[in-house]
Amino acid sequence: MIPTLAEIKINLNNALQYMRFNSAQIPTTPVTAKLFWQSFFAAVLCLPGTIYVSAAQPLDTAPTIDLFALLLIDSLFYIISWVAYPVMMHLLLVLHKKEKQFGIFIIHYNWLQVWQSVIFVLLLVILQSHILPDALGSLVSLICLLYILATQAYMTKITLETGxxxxxxxxxxxxxxAQAILALNQDMMYL
Incomplete structure (x- = not known):
């Protein structure tokens, strides 16, 4: 199920409201299976940024597998990363008796990933262009990371109706x- 351009725009605007810490502007919409599965289209929108960030990061040692296997493994782990968190969150929400909020949480979480990906790509472009001195670049990186974590926590607080x-x-x-999946992905490059 591919969302229409209008649906993508609405969902990205809703996610942008979380980035502004302004949940009052987000209309309440009933969660449907269609909206839930359409939110995973955000993975398609995040893919170019993920490829850029992955390609721009230098590896300590060259992978011991050929390029096709490397692309196949990276693609597999990209899919795993988009599936593992919702599955694990569903288990946690069942334990916390908040499974009713699972659908709306995943919808907003997935679309929020697009804006977070944009921030990471822009940050990487700025850092690689050496516009900023190294110390200032590190400070900007830290501020961006804290901002992304804060917006994700804010979205979680609002959608799960929790503290x-x-x-x-x-x-x-x-x-x-995410770190466990990344470590496993990197281990697979050196088989």
């Missing part, structure tokens, strides 16, 4: 899961 502590815990769970 800041729980929202922050869910964000840290996302970080741990």
């Amino acid at each position: 800041w502590f729980s929202a922050t815990a869910f964000v840290f769970f996302n970080i741990v899961l």
Whole structure:
């Protein structure tokens, strides 16, 4: 299910409101299976940024596998990263008796990933162009990372109707899961 351009625009605008810490501007919409599955189209929109960020990061040592296998493994782990977090979040939300908010959480989480990807790409372009001194570039990177984590926690707090502590815990769970997937992906490059 591919969303229309108008639906993409509406969803990206809603996600942008989270980036502005302004959930009052987001209309409440009933969660449907169509909206849920359409939100995974955000993975398609994030793909160019992910490819750029991955290609721009130098590796310590050259991979021991050929280029086709490398692309296949990276593609597989990209899909895994988009599926693993929703599956694990569903389990956690069932444990916390918040499974009713799962659909709206994933819809907003997926579309928020597009804006976060844009920030990472812009940050990488700025850092690679050496416009900023190294110390200032590191500070800007830290500020961007904290901002992204704060917006994700804010979105989690609003959609799951929970407090800041729980929202922050869910964000840290996302970080741990993402790092585990990344470590496994990098281990596969040196088989």
